[in-house]
Amino acid sequence: MPLTIQEMARRSGFSEPTLRYYEKIGLLGVVERDASSGHRRYDETVVARVEALACLRSSGVTVDGMRRYVELVDKGDGAAGELRELFDEHAAHLAAEIERLRVRQEYLVLKARMWDARDQGDRRAEAETVKRVEEILRRF
Incomplete structure (x- = not known):
């Protein structure tokens, strides 16, 4: 129905x-x-x-990606290779985005640790964490 x-x-x-x-x-x-x-x-x-x-x-x-998908699906099995490429490209894009998110997450965790070290008065731990944060920032 x-x-x-x-x-x-x-x-x-x-x-x-x-x-x-x-x-x-x-x-x-x-x-x-x-x-x-x-x-x-x-x-x-x-x-x-x-x-x-x-x-x-x-x-x-994206909408453009969906348009391309629809065009290729409408072509039938003859477009299988192009569809594979479309999905491979998007999977690679998504993997890169996941890595960017992991870096951002690591940055936030380290910043929380830095502030915790400052709150605890542990200057050594704070300095070590700041150093790691700076390393993360270079990866952005």
């Missing part, structure tokens, strides 16, 4: 305006309308596409 826009929004995590926008820019393909009310009805094919887009979006893929 086709889903309403409200049901699709709840299921996907996208807002209703986002679903309308994605439809407008061609990411969803054809979204059928109820004959009597004109309201959107998301069939299994569109639901599957929205769910795929939700996964892509949650992993940080």
